[in-house]
Amino acid sequence: MALLIENVNIFCNDDANTFLADSAVLVEGNRIVEVGDSAASRASATGVERIDGGGRLLMPGFVNTHMHFYGTYARGMSLNRTPHNFHEILQYLWWALDKVLDLDAVYYSALLPAMTGVRKGVTSVIDHHASPNACDGSLDRIEDALAQVGVRGLLCYEVSDRDGIAIRDAGLAENERYIRKCQQARRANPDHLFDGMMGLHASFTLTDDSLVRAAGLTRDLNRGCHIHMLEDFVDEELTRERYGRSVVERLRHFGILSPKSIAAHGIFLDDAGRKLLADTDTIVVHQAQSNMNNAVGRADVFALLDAGVMVGIGTDGMTPDLRREVMTGYLMHKHSLGDPNAGWAQYQTMTLKNNPAIYRRLTGQEVGAIRPGALADLILLDYYPPTPPGGDNIWGHFLFGMIDADVDTTIIDGKVIMRNKVIAGLDEAQIAAESRVVAEKVWQRYHANA
Numbered sequence: 001m002a003l004l005i006e007n008v009n010i011f012c013n014d015d016a017n018t019f020l021a022d023s024a025v026l027v028e029g030n031r032i033v034e035v036g037d038s039a040a041s042r043a044s045a046t047g048v049e050r051i052d053g054g055g056r057l058l059m060p061g062f063v064n065t066h067m068h069f070y071g072t073y074a075r076g077m078s079l080n081r082t083p084h085n086f087h088e089i090l091q092y093l094w095w096a097l098d099k100v101l102d103l104d105a106v107y108y109s110a111l112l113p114a115m116t117g118v119r120k121g122v123t124s125v126i127d128h129h130a131s132p133n134a135c136d137g138s139l140d141r142i143e144d145a146l147a148q149v150g151v152r153g154l155l156c157y158e159v160s161d162r163d164g165i166a167i168r169d170a171g172l173a174e175n176e177r178y179i180r181k182c183q184q185a186r187r188a189n190p191d192h193l194f195d196g197m198m199g200l201h202a203s204f205t206l207t208d209d210s211l212v213r214a215a216g217l218t219r220d221l222n223r224g225c226h227i228h229m230l231e232d233f234v235d236e237e238l239t240r241e242r243y244g245r246s247v248v249e250r251l252r253h254f255g256i257l258s259p260k261s262i263a264a265h266g267i268f269l270d271d272a273g274r275k276l277l278a279d280t281d282t283i284v285v286h287q288a289q290s291n292m293n294n295a296v297g298r299a300d301v302f303a304l305l306d307a308g309v310m311v312g313i314g315t316d317g318m319t320p321d322l323r324r325e326v327m328t329g330y331l332m333h334k335h336s337l338g339d340p341n342a343g344w345a346q347y348q349t350m351t352l353k354n355n356p357a358i359y360r361r362l363t364g365q366e367v368g369a370i371r372p373g374a375l376a377d378l379i380l381l382d383y384y385p386p387t388p389p390g391g392d393n394i395w396g397h398f399l400f401g402m403i404d405a406d407v408d409t410t411i412i413d414g415k416v417i418m419r420n421k422v423i424a425g426l427d428e429a430q431i432a433a434e435s436r437v438v439a440e441k442v443w444q445r446y447h448a449n450a
Helices: 037-043 069-074 086-099 103-119 138-149 165-188 208-221 233-243 247-253 271-280 288-293 301-306 322-337 344-363 394-400 428-448
Strands: 002-011 019-028 031-035 048-052 057-060 062-067 122-127 152-155 194-196 198-202 225-229 262-265 283-286 311-313 378-381 407-412 415-419
Touching: 002 378, 062 262, 062 283, 062 311, 062 322, 062 344, 069 086, 069 103, 069 428, 086 428, 103 122, 103 138, 103 407, 103 415, 103 428, 122 344, 138 152, 138 165, 138 194, 152 344, 165 194, 165 198, 165 208, 198 208, 208 225, 225 247, 233 247, 247 271, 271 301, 283 301, 283 344, 288 322, 301 311, 301 344, 311 322, 311 344, 322 344, 322 394, 344 394
Parallel strands: 002 048, 002 057, 062 122, 122 152, 152 194, 198 225, 225 262, 262 283, 283 311
Antiparallel strands: 002 019, 019 031, 057 378, 378 407, 407 415
């Protein structure tokens, strides 16, 4: 079935930032086949489903390049102890919470933010998961949740030595199993919505043996790693104390860094570390909201970009809404540096260009642009510009208009997931009620383990 989206203004997000007024897009299957006036003329000859955009803005869906869905179950939870630094935040909150998750919690904690993400225009998510006592099959449950909504996902399980060798081995096995499952699915359907990579916690919680095993699997499977790197200086301190190398040197030494790998955060990088990341073409993902929330510092993403590193933006579980993260980070850097001009071009690059480029690099899927041949991951925004829009000023419209606009329609892989702000077939209130029952049991186990 073909789909014609007409009576729209289009931001193509191509190299030229093409902006088309009063135009149309024709989708056949899961691909865009025509853009512009020719789309309407071609569609007139064949039977198509039509969406009248009503003069709204059509653009590619957003990509979130570092998410923790399971963080949903920390929402409103009282802590057993008050943390006073980042290491204690890990110990008292995240490592205590992930231990009491079961597979139902894994499912519901992904399902609700996936729905919210669709409402906010997010069509692809790279997630990093941990549930050490519900590891086997956990990535399948996240996939089940995302498939219920129709969201595209790149998933991994967080391997760590903090809970012992048996759980470490289970994490390695879960990543390997899921990657192989996705590879088999992609042999049958190259546009399969899901893919996997090797998840790792951070250098200071991983022994040399764990890094050797993880790197070996990624070589065998032709995949990369997704790891937290220098989110706090404790990572550097304990890594040097235990292993005699800096974090970045150690990850490079064991083959964790590569063009197919993501290193999240990178707050305490120096020039040498940035050079190693650039030399290995490793991706870095920035999460300003989370870094501010944990009071761990400001990542110098501008120095990373200047060094030639591919830098993207993620939300780190703080929110499913990428646009909220973008505005917070953009303002944070300007305020921190005392420079009203900081970050304008860089944030446009990270948000609109690098995030889809990261997803394309890691999955091979052509997301993030409106052009013939690209996957039809599209959003319609209730944005009616009060000043003239165009490719040369689209970022100003984004930051101070589009960023607040409601999403009317979300299309993923050519399927209409949300129309007129309604996600068909999913009762959010009922799902949330079911989730609260599961969450209460999770919280009871959390407090019982204090």
